[in-house]
Amino acid sequence: xxxxxxxxxxxxxxxxxxxxxxxxxxxxxxxxxxxxxxxxxxxxxxxxxxxxxxxxxxxxxxxxxxxxxxxxxxxxxxxxxxxxxxxxxxxxxxxxxxxxxxxxxxxxxxxxxxxxxxxxxxxxxxxxxxxxxxxxxxxxxxxxxxxxxxxxxxxxxxxxxxxxxxxxxxxxxxxxxxxxxxxxxxxxxxxxxxxxxxxxxxxxxxxxxxxxxxxxxxxxxxxxxxxxxxxxxxxxxxxxxxxxxxxxxxxxxxxxxxxxxxxxxxxxxxxxxxxxxxxxxxxxxxxxxxxxxxxxxxxxxxxxxxxxxxxxxxxxxxxxxxxxxxxxxxxxxxxxxxxxxxxx
Amino acid sequence: xxxxxxxxxxxxxxxxxxxxxxxxxxxxxxxxxxxxxxxxxxxxxxxxxxxxxxxxxxxxxxxxxxxxxxxxxxxxxxxxxxxxxxxxxxxxxxxxxxxxxxxxxxxxxxxxxxxxxxxxxxxxxxxxxxxxxxxxxxxxxxxxxxxxxxxxxxxxxxxxxxxxxxxxxxxxxxxxxxxxxxxxxxxxxxxxxxxxxxxxxxxxxxxxxxxxxxxxxxxxxxxxxxxxxxxxxxxxxxxxxxxxxxxxxxxxxxxxxxxxxxxxxxxxxxxxxxxxxxxxxxxxxxxxxxxxxxxxxxxxxxxxxxxxxxxxxxxxxxxxxxxxxxxxxxxxxxxxxxxxxxxxxxxxxxxxxxxxxxxxxxxxxxxxxxxxxxxxxxxxxxxxxxxxxxxxxxxxxxxxxxxxxxxxxxxxxxxxxxxxxxxxxxxxxxxxxxxxxxxxxxxxxxxxxxxx
Ligand SMILES: [Zn+2]
Numbered sequence: 001x002x003x004x005x006x007x008x009x010x011x012x013x014x015x016x017x018x019x020x021x022x023x024x025x026x027x028x029x030x031x032x033x034x035x036x037x038x039x040x041x042x043x044x045x046x047x048x049x050x051x052x053x054x055x056x057x058x059x060x061x062x063x064x065x066x067x068x069x070x071x072x073x074x075x076x077x078x079x080x081x082x083x084x085x086x087x088x089x090x091x092x093x094x095x096x097x098x099x100x101x102x103x104x105x106x107x108x109x110x111x112x113x114x115x116x117x118x119x120x121x122x123x124x125x126x127x128x129x130x131x132x133x134x135x136x137x138x139x140x141x142x143x144x145x146x147x148x149x150x151x152x153x154x155x156x157x158x159x160x161x162x163x164x165x166x167x168x169x170x171x172x173x174x175x176x177x178x179x180x181x182x183x184x185x186x187x188x189x190x191x192x193x194x195x196x197x198x199x200x201x202x203x204x205x206x207x208x209x210x211x212x213x214x215x216x217x218x219x220x221x222x223x224x225x226x227x228x229x230x231x232x233x234x235x236x237x238x239x240x241x242x243x244x245x246x247x248x249x250x251x252x253x254x255x256x257x258x259x260x261x262x263x264x265x266x267x268x269x270x271x272x273x274x275x276x277x278x279x280x281x282x283x284x285x286x287x288x289x290x291x292x293x294x295x296x297x298x299x300x301x302x303x304x305x306x307x308x309x310x311x312x313x314x315x316x317x318x319x320x321x322x323x324x325x326x327x328x329x330x331x332x333x334x335x336x337x338x339x340x341x342x343x344x
Numbered sequence: 345x346x347x348x349x350x351x352x353x354x355x356x357x358x359x360x361x362x363x364x365x366x367x368x369x370x371x372x373x374x375x376x377x378x379x380x381x382x383x384x385x386x387x388x389x390x391x392x393x394x395x396x397x398x399x400x401x402x403x404x405x406x407x408x409x410x411x412x413x414x415x416x417x418x419x420x421x422x423x424x425x426x427x428x429x430x431x432x433x434x435x436x437x438x439x440x441x442x443x444x445x446x447x448x449x450x451x452x453x454x455x456x457x458x459x460x461x462x463x464x465x466x467x468x469x470x471x472x473x474x475x476x477x478x479x480x481x482x483x484x485x486x487x488x489x490x491x492x493x494x495x496x497x498x499x500x501x502x503x504x505x506x507x508x509x510x511x512x513x514x515x516x517x518x519x520x521x522x523x524x525x526x527x528x529x530x531x532x533x534x535x536x537x538x539x540x541x542x543x544x545x546x547x548x549x550x551x552x553x554x555x556x557x558x559x560x561x562x563x564x565x566x567x568x569x570x571x572x573x574x575x576x577x578x579x580x581x582x583x584x585x586x587x588x589x590x591x592x593x594x595x596x597x598x599x600x601x602x603x604x605x606x607x608x609x610x611x612x613x614x615x616x617x618x619x620x621x622x623x624x625x626x627x628x629x630x631x632x633x634x635x636x637x638x639x640x641x642x643x644x645x646x647x648x649x650x651x652x653x654x655x656x657x658x659x660x661x662x663x664x665x666x667x668x669x670x671x672x673x674x675x676x677x678x679x680x681x682x683x684x685x686x687x688x689x690x691x692x693x694x695x696x697x698x699x700x701x702x703x704x705x706x707x708x709x710x711x712x713x714x715x716x717x718x719x720x721x722x723x724x725x726x727x728x729x730x731x732x733x734x735x736x737x738x739x740x741x742x743x744x745x746x747x748x749x750x751x752x753x754x755x756x757x758x759x760x761x762x763x764x765x766x767x768x769x770x771x772x773x774x775x776x777x778x779x780x781x782x783x784x785x786x787x788x789x790x791x792x793x794x795x796x
Contacts, residue, residue, distance in 0.1 A: 028444050028456040032437040034398050035415040037405045047409075051457055077410045079458045082508050117510045146352065147605065149553070149560065156556045181353035183603040187558040190547055195556065224591060224603050232547025266587075318590040318703045325633050 010042060013049045018062060024048035025055060046070050054083050059090035068101065075109045081118050095125050099133065110141055116150040120157055131164040139171075146175060147184040156191055165196045180216055186225045190232055202233065209233050214250045222260035227267060242276045255285040262312045265289075265304050269322065272301045301326045353604050360606050363727040364596045367715050383714050383765030385772075386721065387426055390736065393721035394419050394426075397733060398434065410454030410461075413445055413468040418737035420474045424782040425740045425772045430475075439480050442468050450488030460492055461506040466518035473525065473781050473789040481792045490528045493519050501536025512553045513544050517566030520573045524690050525779050525786070527793040529573075538576035541567045545580055548603060549588030559588060561601040561614040568618055569778045575689055578628045586629070586703060589618045593704050597712035598726075599742075608725045609717035610735050612709055612742025617777050619704045620745045626699040690778050691790055694754045702749040709746045710764035713739050741780055744772040754783065 013019045026048050029036065039047075050070045053063045067084040070077060088098060099122055106115050119137075123130035135158060141151040159165055169192050175185035193205045210233060216226040234241035241247060247267075254264040268286075272278070278286075278300070286303060290296075294306045305323035309316045350358075371382060398419050408415060416438060423430060430438075444456040445468055451460025452468035469489075472480040496504045496519060503515035516537055523529040543555040544567060550559025551567035568585070571577040592599045592615045599611035622629070630636075717723045722731030723739035747770075750762040754774070760767045776786040 025457075030437075030440050030444055030456075032433075033441045033444075034434070034438045035401055035412050035419070035441075036399070037401045037409060037412075038403050039406055039409075040403050043403070043406050043409075054457075074407050074409050076407055077454070077458070078461060078506060078509065079410070079453065082459060082506065085508060113505075113510060120510075121508075147602070149558065153554055153557050156554075160556070179351035179353050181351055181604045183605070184558050187546070187548075191556050228548045228588075228603065235547050314593060314595070314705055314708065315590050315703075317701060317705070318586075321701070321703055325630075325635060 012042075012045055013066075014045070019049065022049060022052050025051035027051070043073050046073055050080060050083075054079070057086075059087045061091065063087050064091065064093065071105060075105055075112050075115055078114050081114045085118070085121060095122055096129075098122055099126070099130075103137070106137075110145065110148055111150060113150070116154050120154060123158060123162065128162055131158060131162045134158040134162075135164050142175065146179060146182050149184075152184050152188060156188070159191075160195065165192070165198050168192045168196065169199070176216070180220060181223055181225060183225045186229050190229060193233075202235075206233055210244065210246055214246050217250055217263075218253060221254045221257070221264060222262075224263060227263040231267070231270070238274050242271050242274050247271070248276075248279065248282065252279070252282050252285060255282070255289065260311075261289065262308065265308050265311065269301060269304045269308070272304065273326065299326075356606060357604075360726060361595060364607075364712075364716055367727065368711075371715055380766055383770070385714070385765065385770045386718065387769070389721035390422070390426060390723075390740075391428055393731070394422050394733075394736070395430075398430075398438075410458060411464065411467075412455045413442060413452055413464040413471060414454075415733055416442065416471040417467040417474070418733040420471050421781065422733070422737050422740050424474050424785065425744055425775070427773050435475050435477060435480070438471065438475055439477075439483050442471060443483050446483075446485060447492070448488075450485060450490070450492030459506050461509070462493075462496060462503060462515050462518040463505060465489070465492070466522055469522045469526065470779065470781050473779075473785050476785045476788050478792065481789060484526065486526050486528050486793075489522065489526065490533075493523055493528075493533055497533070497536075501538075501540035503537075513541060513551060513563045513567045513570070514553065516541055517570040520570045521779055524573050525781075525789060525793070527688075527790075534574045537574055538571060538579055541571055542579050545585070549581065549584035549586075550592075550602075551580075551585075558602055561589075561592060561599065561611045561618070564589065565614040565618050568621055572621065572625075572693060573689055573778060577625060578631070582622070582625065582629045582632050585618075586622055589615055589622070590703050593709065596716065596726075597705070597708035598716065599709070606726065607712070609713060609723055609742070610725065610738035612713050612717075613738040613745065613780070614742075616704065616709060616742040616745040616749075617780070619702060620749055620777050623698045623700040623702060623749065624693060624696045629700075688790075688794070690776065690786070693778060694776055694783070694786075697753050698751065704749075706746040706749045706762065707764050710743060713743045713746075714765055714770075740772060741775060744775050745777065747772060748774050 013022075013024070024045065027044075046066070046069050050066055053060075053066060064084065064087045067080050067087065070080045071084070074080075088095070099119075102115060102119055102122065106119070109115055119134070123134050135155065138151045138155040138158075141148050145151075159168060169189070172185050172189040172192060175182055176189070179185070193199060193209055194202050199205055210230070213226045213230045213233065216223070217230070230247070231241070234244075251264050251268055251271075255261055255268075268276075268278075268282075283300065286300065286307070289307050289311075290303050291306060291310050294303055298306070302323050305319045305326065308319040308322075312319065371379060374382070397415065401415070405415075420430070420438070441456075442452065445452045445454070445458070445464070447453060447460040449460070451462070452465045453460050454464045469484060472484060493503075496506070496515070498504050498511045500511055502511045502513070503519040504511050505515045509515075520529070520534070520537065523533055541551065544552045544557070544563065546552050546557075546559040548559040550561070551564040552559055553563045564585070568577070568580070571580055591603070592601070592611070594600050594607050596607040598607040598609060599615035600607050601611050601614070713723070716727055717725070717735065717739045719731050722733075723736045724731045725735055747758050747763050751758050758771065763771050774783045775781065776783050779786060781789075
């Protein structure tokens with residue numbers, strides 16, 4: 001909207017001498033279109049000229065300039081972007097200049113698919129040259145919106161296609177230091193730990209990561225992100241999760257604290273379904289939490305479900321369903337591992 | 345203690361919770377008859393807002409100039425959910441306009457003369473199915489559309505949004521959805537799609553837009569629906585997916601799109617529909633949990649369970665067989681009858697009895713949509729935000745999902761107790777959850793395109 005104002009001095013195409021040879025092509029909306037937009041005159045005129053050069057497939061400097069004006073009016077027009085790429089390639093334009101253009105557009109449109117796609121295309125062309133600019137650019141976006149989905153996808157693509165992994169784990173650490181609830185940063189951490197060619201993979205990183213995660217859980221047990229991350233660290237290897245003493249110990253700590261118990265109970269339930277043998281202390285902790293209405297003879301797994309039904313009434317139907325699927329759930333262990341292996 | 349520091353996430357969340365609490369506190373403080381009034385679906389106002397948009401949109405909509413079939417779909421589908429039909433003149437104008445968006449080589453663009461795009465193709469096709477007349481349905485060039493879809497296939501197994509466009513799970517869903525509903529699906533189109541979507545299921549359980557990205561409600565719906573439509577849903581880890589989606593319903597009653605993000609009315613559909621689709625996947629879920637079918641039926645409604653047909657069991661059996669013999673792909677495994685089934689899986693799916701109760705809180709979701717998202721004409725993301733056609737469409741779609749989540753079979757009306765607010769005023773039409781088109785319109789389109 002602002003760009004419309006700043007264009008007050010804009011000279012219409014029909015008054016520009018270098019466009020005199022082009023016959024504008026009006027939009028073929030028909031006599032009574034639905035969802036008709038009351039375009040401004042500038043908008044209509046620019047798009048009329050765009051259609052003319054698009055149909056003529058004119059790959060010229062003026063065509064490039066025209067696409068810039070059209071994109072400023074509507075950065076969501078993928079046809080204009082695609083044609084711009086065709087023109088850029090034909091003209092052999094310096095793509096560093098193009099990057100500056102995208103920077104200017106991106107400022108107010110960080111959630112627009114087209115801009116990010118264009119940026120990826122550019123970075124691919126620029127190759128290793130683009131690593132620093134792209135990592136810095138996404139960092140700048142995250143300083144204002146640390147969970148921007150497109151920016152994270154872009155950053156992951158840059159790392160995988162062009163490299164730049166060196167400081168990525170430290171960057172995740174920094175973002176999680178700012179906001180331990182930032183699930184996008186947890187997801188990025190998982191991405192780095194499992195995919196960075198510098199770190200040796202999940203198996204090599206697991207111990208360090210478990211330490212970090214367990215610490216995060218102790219600090220804020222109601223934070224769902226580290227709980228899911230912890231399970232992720234043992235993806236395809238539930239048996240090791242069941243046997244990890246650090247996991248059992250953080251469960252005990254959380255369940256005997258005054259904090260929210262939901263995530264701890266939920267993990268405990270999963271562990272029990274996979275053959276986990278709880279210590280006496282852990283059993284006692286569950287006893288303390290068990291509602292009085294609950295029969296003490298009830299199997300531990302079912303009692304955990306009952307506690308969850310009370311502690312997490314929003315999901316009472318889910319916990320109830322879990323309870324009903326518990327009896328034979330030990331078989332799930334092999335099954336989900338099998339499924340997970342297939343996805344590798 | 346350092347952790348107790350109020351981070352950005354906690355600060356934003358706290359603000360939304362305060363606003364929502366204020367609304368709910370007021371609601372609980374007023375007498376029941378006033379509550380009933382506050383809960384009413386403002387049908388007339390929504391109707392006015394929607395029909396006005398069909399005829400005139402201001403200059404600020406220029407940023408949506410490449411999304412006009414979407415605006416058509418959001419509007420027409422919302423009207424269909426409200427049980428409103430549009431007059432013949434408007435219907436003809438809509439068909440005429442969408443035909444001008446159709447590319448000569450197949451597919452629909454965001455406006456006349458724009459390149460064909462998978463997302464706007466989905467929106468245009470769903471708009472025309474919602475209009476429903478033979479004229480609307482026959483305006484779709486299915487042969488050309490099929491070649492467009494094939495052209496969009498990427499070597500990764502996924503689909504590209506447009507020539508030179510991005511590849512993601514959204515593209516997979518929109519391509520598979522239109523191919524299914526128009527009955528133009530075949531093995532070549534499906535080849536590799538399952539592998540691509542599977543690679544997008546994250547450690548959290550939900551599905552991301554691309555491999556490695558964060559689990560997200562919109563992509564989880566797209567990925568799950570597409571996997572069902574290509575008959576490969578058993579390849580996803582469904583217990584983890586279920587656990588992820590039930591945790592996305594927040595203290596406000598509505599759904600958030602990702603872990604530790606804010607509630608947003610549009611996820612009433614994206615996440616709500618995921619939970620709703622799960623209810624018809626009980627056989628696959630039980631299989632993944634290592635439960636035998638007998639045991640699996642124990643937890644569910646007796647009446648609906650006893651009606652499971654042989655055909656369904658056969659279908660599930662077929663898919664698990666494929667899984668065992670060809671774990672990494674489906675190539676070469678299907679015979680002709682599987683292909684036929686795949687084409688009609690949308691019909692088979694909706695006619696399965698709902699054998700599982702909803703695992704989310706359907707009443708509380710309705711409460712959020714009606715009290716926090718609904719405004720005078722249209723719906724919004726959350727209190728403090730403005731309305732738009734997108735949120736109107738997906739809040740209404742989610743509301744419909746929540747209202748019908750306790751019915752046992754498609755076409756059953758919900759019970760009074762399962763509809764929040766005054767029943768006859770608030771009850772919406774039902775949708776087909778795989779395509780998000782109104783159910784009767786889906787049946788009509790299926791009849792039309794299968795030549796029945
Ligand atoms: Zn939204």
